Amino acid sequence: MTQRVSLSRAARLAGVTRAELQRRIRKGELATFEGELDIADLLRVYPSVTLEKTGKLEQVERIKADALPRSHDGDTTLPSPEVLVARIRSLGEALAQKVAQADAQSALLDELRQQLAEDAAPAGLLPWLDERRQEIDALQPEDSRAKLFAKDTFLRLMSASIKIIPSGHEFFVDGTESILEAAVRAGVRLGYGCASGNCGECKARVISGEVTRIADHDYVLSEREKQMGYMLTCCNTAVTDVVLEASEARTTADLPQQDIRAQIRKLEAEGDDLLLLHVQTPRTQTLRFMAGQRALLSLEDGSTRELPIASCPCNGRNLQFSVRRGDDAFGAYLFEQRPTREMIRVQGPTGKFVLDETSSEAAVFIAIGDGIAPIKSLIEHAISIDRIEAFHLYWTVDRPDGHYHQRWCRALKETLDNFAFTPLVGAGTDDLLAMLRADLPTPEDLRYYIAGPTAAVDALSRALATTEITAEHIRVEGLD
16 A cells, blocks of 8 residues: 655655655656555655655754754753644554454455455466565665655654645754744744733644644633634644644745834944844734744834844744944934834835745845845755755955854855855955856756845846746845
8 A cells, every 4th residue: 555645754754854855756757646655665766764864864954053043042852742742642542453454454364365266366376476475574774665664653653744725834843842933933824822821823724644732722602612722732743643734925025014022132342343233022922924024123212223133033023133333323322322122013024025935946145235134034044944955155245354144154065065155255246146146056946136326236137037947936125
């Protein structure tokens, strides 16, 4: 019987990323059936399956842990005892069913052999059947299918898969996190408001699978809603693999405009005229945004500035911005007073410079000066959702010491073998075009994200459009 698994679970079983599997699918090395992979095909390409994390999967997990903000502080990666017991119970029931099926099939084989013997089966059929039966009975744990089954069982104890309909997006719930926390971490934009069980905006319907409540909530579900399987994703976690019917923000227009009173947590000086501003929202009101978008910041003295968000949407509580000194009251206050723990108003999000999540093609990110802020957000989100095959970042600045996110870039390059970083100084449009032609053998097959001063971005975008690169493959953000 053919066994198939989802692309996300296949990646975990094989110890590789989804992007790696997608690359092999495009090359014809793996075939998909309604978005799923055949177990036999997976074992053919990845014959060695162990319980140890290997290859790119481990690299991606390291970069998520080290280079990206954490989605929750101090939590263990192990499920809670209650969830672990529930998963063991659920797996026990599933295994009992499999054992019963195996016993029934064994009895069926015995009955089939008896019938064939009585009805004078064709020559060679009974010896073949006996030989195959002996092979099945002699299967050892070292068999590749048995090892894959063992690993899948282990992974199901540690985490559960969530599939959202109608979008088909899939992610895993790990550790003690709620379904909503796992969705945010994975870049799936489920609807939510307070994230603490008060508003009911994260309500979703369980189509199949089992969930369990991990936090009380004040929002009251009607008896009719309970009967239909509705629950709050912020207060429940998954026991088994679950299919949920839930609303998602698919475009920037789907995100609500938010007005949040947040707090300045830290200011880091990067030279004489640049500060890295770290802002934290309340636990009950995280900012919902798409990577690459902007927010309007307002200080207590009334001064404002709209800035691109330089952090990943996977952690909407901890926001990062790059602030140049400038000649406005906003910059003057931050540079002269260096406030911390002060309130700051965050309004937004705005902007349409976002990642094309429908494409798994390799992407080229080009940051000109402070264009690194939205580019950084895009790259962190791309790593978080694990759908892009490869990344190449070009960052050109005016002076040699201008790469203020150098450590972040170096960490990505050292940790991910599908990430390339090219730091540049004073590179113009012609320089960038020449470098792209030299580095990229098939530039027309890639996606391009360009951010920086409007004049420079527009010039580079027009130059790219004169090549074989189509306009649909280019997204730009002017920061003036």
